[in-house]
Amino acid sequence: xxxxxxxxxxxxxxxxxxxxxxxxxxxxxxxxxxxxxQHMAPGQHMAPGQHMxxxxxxxxxxLMSNMMGEMHQMLESGRLTPEQEQQMLExxxxxxxxxxxxxxPQGAQLEAQHRQQLQQMQQNxxxxxxQVQTR
Numbered sequence: 277x278x279x280x281x282x283x284x285x286x287x288x289x290x291x292x293x294x295x296x297x298x299x300x301x302x303x304x305x306x307x308x309x310x311x312x313x314q315h316m317a318p319g320q321h322m323a324p325g326q327h328m329x330x331x332x333x334x335x336x337x338x339l340m341s342n343m344m345g346e347m348h349q350m351l352e353s354g355r356l357t358p359e360q361e362q363q364m365l366e367x368x369x370x371x372x373x374x375x376x377x378x379x380x381p382q383g384a385q386l387e388a389q390h391r392q393q394l395q396q397m398q399q400n401x402x403x404x405x406x407q408v409q410t411r
Contacts, residue, residue: 332387333378339394340371343401355408363404367397 347364350356356364374390377383 330384330387332391333383336374336387336390336394339391339398340374343367343371343394343398346401346405350405350408353408355411360404360408363400367401370397 347367351361351364370393374386374393377386377390
């Protein structure tokens, strides 16, 4: 039960991110902000380390969201071994760590590395999914 609660919290967070990203790209007036432009009230400044969500980060969020959906379906199927469930928890933990790193000063530089890690996780998830379906 604890695993399902943690999984749901991560899914809720990830599903809320596309709206957050869209809000960053549009000002309150609804005007599209160009690359590097930021909509802020007069006198406001971005804190050091804050940055707009780039295309690479949005792509990574999409990969995470897709994998979370697949993992949720697999967990709900009840056909996973305890080892497979543990592997999924490790992947979720890795994704959570990536999301935390995105908020740090190195976030933008880690996008490519995270993309590679996520793609490898996705391949491993597909292999696991094939194994579960053949049982």
